[in-house]
Amino acid sequence: MREWFAGECASRGLGLSEDRVGNQWGWWGDPDGSTAGGIVTGSHLDSVPDGGAFDGPLGVVSALLAIDKLRSDGLRPTRPIGVVNFVDEEGARFGVSCVGSRVITGALSAEKGLALRDADGVTMAEAMRTAGRHPDSLGPDPEALARIGSFVELHIEQGRGLIDLGHPVAVGNGLWSHGRWRIEIPGEPNHAGTTRLSDRRDAVIGCAQLVLGARTAAEAHDSLATIGKINIMPGGVNAIAGLATAWLDARASDEAALSATVAQIAEQAVGLGAVVAEESRTPHTDFDDVLVTRLARVLDGAPVMSTGAGHDAGILANAGVPAAMIFVRNPTGVSHSPAEWAEPEDCLAGVAALASVLAELAEAQP
Ligand code: GLV
Numbered sequence: 163m164r165e166w167f168a169g170e171c172a173s174r175g176l177g178l179s180e181d182r183v184g185n186q187w188g189w190w191g192d193p194d195g196s197t198a199g200g201i202v203t204g205s206h207l208d209s210v211p212d213g214g215a216f217d218g219p220l221g222v223v224s225a226l227l228a229i230d231k232l233r234s235d236g237l238r239p240t241r242p243i244g245v246v247n248f249v250d251e252e253g254a255r256f257g258v259s260c261v262g263s264r265v266i267t268g269a270l271s272a273e274k275g276l277a278l279r280d281a282d283g284v285t286m287a288e289a290m291r292t293a294g295r296h297p298d299s300l301g302p303d304p305e306a307l308a309r310i311g312s313f314v315e316l317h318i319e320q321g322r323g324l325i326d327l328g329h330p331v332a333v334g335n336g337l338w339s340h341g342r343w344r345i346e347i348p349g350e351p352n353h354a355g356t357t358r359l360s361d362r363r364d365a366v367i368g369c370a371q372l373v374l375g376a377r378t379a380a381e382a383h384d385s386l387a388t389i390g391k392i393n394i395m396p397g398g399v400n401a402i403a404g405l406a407t408a409w410l411d412a413r414a415s416d417e418a419a420l421s422a423t424v425a426q427i428a429e430q431a432v433g434l435g436a437v438v439a440e441e442s443r444t445p446h447t448d449f450d451d452v453l454v455t456r457l458a459r460v461l462d463g464a465p466v467m468s469t470g471a472g473h474d475a476g477i478l479a480n481a482g483v484p485a486a487m488i489f490v491r492n493p494t495g496v497s498h499s500p501a502e503w504a505e506p507e508d509c510l511a512g513v514a515a516l517a518s519v520l521a522e523l524a525e526a527q528p
């Protein structure tokens with residue numbers, strides 16, 4: 163993916179650079195050529211287990227095609243335009259999402275990031291070394307950030323938000339608060355064929371209660387709570403589990419609802435003897451008002467909407483970068499699944515929308 167991205171930048175004559183965490187930036191124009199910073203777009207190329215083709219890649223591909231469109235329309239930007247490929251947006255391996263943007267903004271310290279472990283116990287530092295990269299380089303990167311005057315991330319819409327609105331694209335004005343919690347539910351490993359029911363301490367029973375408890379808490383607080391990943395130890399068909407580790411993903415349109423949801427689940431977990439650890443939490447994020455209004459005007463009546471999905475645009479916004487998003491209609495309303503989809507004509511409408519926005523923000527001239 164990274165080589166593909168580098169090749170696409172090279173074939174367009176975009177100057178490629180990497181920041182301290184390995185995010186890739188392709189620049190049309192001198193990235194330090196504007197005191198107000200450049201206009202940056204792009205997204206990520208990593209995915210979730212068995213994910214769809216659009217979440218992430220649509221934003222990167224559309225960014226490259228929007229540059230092609232500006233050029234074929236004979237437009238030259240006054241301000242530099244950057245295309246970014248953020249690393250490890252989904253956190254599929256190490257659990258924390260948006261690692262690329264969190265590290266360069268300091269929202270995730272290098273120390274904490276490098277110590278994250280995957281399911282096999284491999285730390286991010288070890289994985290980086292194995293891949294021939296340098297964990298010592300990780301850390302906040304104010305120089306990379308200073309180059310971003312505004313950030314606009316185009317993304318597949320990940321729910322049913324655009325289906326009934328009759329528009330192929332929308333402007334994103336904010337993200338719900340969300341986070342991930344690791345819950346370790348203890349049990350007592352024992353023999354499935356000889357241990358009386360009354361003598362058992364089965365970690366999976368507690369885990370099952372928590373899965374249902376998460377649903378109840380979400381219903382009570384008008385939020386979302388999901389346990390989509392569970393690790394059962396020792397994991398034998400004929401063994402009672404001694405430990406179940408469940409990862410909770412919780413989201414809400416406001417902080418209070420998210421806190422109440424997680425508190426209710428945590429209280430139940432503690433009652434089961436479980437330990438709850440917060441792995442990441444991102445506050446409710448309103449994108450830059452002025453930028454959102456400008457995008458809505460350029461896109462001529464496109465609907466404006468927020469989302470419960472997390473994005474690098476949110477991390478940058480929380481670090482003070484003016485940011486906004488463009489969503490492309492998803493007729494299935496399904497995401498993080500192979501059923502995620504966008505019709506080709508809607509993808510092209512997304513490219514055209516992004517090109518118009520870049521032309522406006524980068525003050526492109528004929
Ligand atoms: C990212 O896709 C997230 O919202 O989990």
Ligand code: MN
Pocket residue numbers: 210217252498
């Ligand atoms: Mn995603």
Ligand code: MN
Pocket residue numbers: 206217218251317473
């Ligand atoms: Mn994404």
